[in-house]
Amino acid sequence: MACLGIRTSLTKHNSTATGSYVPDLPGCVAVGETREEVRELIQDAIEFHLEDLRERGLGVPSPFSSSELVAKRRNRLLEDL
Numbered sequence: 001m002a003c004l005g006i007r008t009s010l011t012k013h014n015s016t017a018t019g020s021y022v023p024d025l026p027g028c029v030a031v032g033e034t035r036e037e038v039r040e041l042i043q044d045a046i047e048f049h050l051e052d053l054r055e056r057g058l059g060v061p062s063p064f065s066s067s068e069l070v071a072k073r074r075n076r077l078l079e080d081l
Contacts, residue, residue, distance in 0.1 A: 007065055008042055010035060023065035025049050 010020045018035055020042040022028040028049040030041035050060055 006046055007063070007067060008046075010038060010042075022046060022049070024061060024063045 006022055006024060008020050008022050010018065012018050013031075016033060017031055018033065018038045019029065019031045020038045021030075022042070022045075025046065028042075028045050030038050030045045032038040032041050053060060
């Protein structure tokens with residue numbers, strides 16, 4: 001099987017929850033207590049999501065999202081992050 005690069009977004013929601021979603025796979029999400037846990041969970045979610053698409057005969061969608069770094073942590077607006 002070829003390696004497929006899939007972009008995810010990882011977000012810290014509060015002091016106890018971190019979440020991730022896959023812009024190119026609507027509905028593919030994971031939530032956990034730590035970044036490490038969420039990374040594992042989103043990998044599983046991606047596998048299950050792709051498997052479901054294939055089983056329903058929908059195939060794997062082509063990537064459509066992109067990302068860009070627009071601010072760096074040393075920016076005064078982001079000092080508290």
